[in-house]
Amino acid sequence: MRLRFRFRTIPFLATLVLVALGIALGNWQVRRAAEKTALQARLTQRSAMPPLALDGKPVDPAAIEYRHVIVTGEFVPNWPLFLDNRPHEGRTGFVLLMPFKIAGSDAVVLIARGWLSRDPAVHDRVPHVATPPGRTTVEGRAVLHPARVMELGKAPPPAPGAIVQNVDPAGFAQASGLRVLPVLVEQTSPDGTELIRTWPAPAIDVDRHKGYAFQWYALAAMAFLFFVITGFRSGTKQAG
Known part of the structure; x- marks a missing residue:
């Protein structure tokens, strides 16, 4: 056949x-x-590099992403932001963001200070967290923006004390009128508060x-x- x-x-x-x-x-x-x-x-290489001091001068965000950084200055206490839908070990909560004015400069950098739990009884109540007074030094890891969550529609501009889904340095600069460095620092240094600073590593x-x-x-x-x-x-x- x-x-x-x-x-x-x-x-x-x-x-x-x-x-x-x-x-x-x-x-x-x-x-x-x-x-x-x-x-x-890149993560392996930059984690081995010495800490980089942020002094308010312009930086290339792509060049310092994931580097260990140190910055000295003061928190701007009247501009906290609370990133919503950030669970931790099965609990709902927020990530607290605050601008940090760099000493000797008019620039600020956004600091992700850490995670805190939500009041289960009142959905839109934000917890009070003490802000270190005066000049302080913060250490952490530079990232381009916080981890993003799904967001429906166009969000309004961030306002002081607001609960937001997502934010980035450029959007915060436009809303606040401050000169903001194009990176965000995930704080790792202790400051006497109960904020949790277990930052997720990039998915690889x-x-x-x-x-x-x-x-x-x-x-x-x-x-x-x-x-x-x-x-x-x-x-x-x-x-x-």
């Missing part, structure tokens, strides 16, 4: 779509794995992206093989 291949247009077009989709998504996952590998290398899972890439490439290969095998089967049946 001689095998014959029967070309069918509609199955061919469907196979073409699946193969193209599988290859495109596989390539995307490979790029994501490369990005995460580069991020891991290179193997997961490689696994997804393999699955998409496998889908493309299976679609092609299915088209070829069923084409020969159809040809055989037709010949018989």
